[in-house]
Amino acid sequence: MVWFFKTISCGRFVRVLVIEDEVRIAEILQEALNRSGFVVDLKQLKEVLNREVLDAMDHRFLNKEVPEFFTRIPTTENLAISIWQRLAPKLTTAHLHRVRVYETPDLFVDFYGEA
Amino acid sequence: MKAHLTRRYMFSASHRLHSDAMSEEENKATYGKCNNPYGHGHNYALEITVSGPVDESTGMVCNLTDLDSFVEHEILDRFHLQNLNTVPEFGQAVPTTENLSAFIYDILQRGFTHAHLEKVRIEETMMNSFEYAGGNEVRR
Numbered sequence: 669m670v671w672f673f674k675t676i677s678c679g680r681f682v683r684v685l686v687i688e689d690e691v692r693i694a695e696i697l698q699e700a701l702n703r704s705g706f707v708v709d710l711k712q713l714k715e716v717l718n719r720e721v722l723d724a725m726d727h728r729f730l731n732k733e734v735p736e737f738f739t740r741i742p743t744t745e746n747l748a749i750s751i752w753q754r755l756a757p758k759l760t761t762a763h764l765h766r767v768r769v770y771e772t773p774d775l776f777v778d779f780y781g782e783a
Numbered sequence: 784m785k786a787h788l789t790r791r792y793m794f795s796a797s798h799r800l801h802s803d804a805m806s807e808e809e810n811k812a813t814y815g816k817c818n819n820p821y822g823h824g825h826n827y828a829l830e831i832t833v834s835g836p837v838d839e840s841t842g843m844v845c846n847l848t849d850l851d852s853f854v855e856h857e858i859l860d861r862f863h864l865q866n867l868n869t870v871p872e873f874g875q876a877v878p879t880t881e882n883l884s885a886f887i888y889d890i891l892q893r894g895f896t897h898a899h900l901e902k903v904r905i906e907e908t909m910m911n912s913f914e915y916a917g918g919n920e921v922r923r
Contacts, residue, residue, distance in 0.1 A: 741842035745786045749837065774791035775847070778923075782785040
């Protein structure tokens, strides 16, 4: 298993309060080791993560700037789901196992892609 | 869609690991310095994981204030700044962190109805932690 962490910041409008969150995203990708000895090429993973998630969300006001949150409330649960939906179809060389979003150090949400 | 929510709480308590079923020598051999007659304290970190479908109207697995208030009244009020050996509900059980995890899991399983209980995890120190999921496999 490989853990890959990335930190982004975004303003959220939740329950009539604007709050600043440090959102930490962690993915675990598990797959049989390929020829290179990597589980996944981290450079490629980073590119996908940057393009699909960070460019869209880092330093953004989720309610106003990220399309899925125009209608859906940007709770940490929905943020984890949204990040999964953005990443899973684009990861071709490894299987996305989990997305974890930390809202604060003492509160986080895990999403495993379950219906 | 189903998501898992984990909340972390801190509490402090003391305990002495000692079993009446064993002799003094056996207790010393089993528990070592944790058998010190005057006990010792820990700053415990308790992590509770619940799961459930994300409600479409609220965007939440469960309302955090329901979980916080249940944990405060049913768990933290019972254990924070207490000597675990004298907490009546513990009875004769040795207050190891294994037993504490299972005990807290049972309190949640019985009383917290707003989401499905997945697991309880307790850090006794920075170097050791225990997880209990009621006999179910712990999800990674």
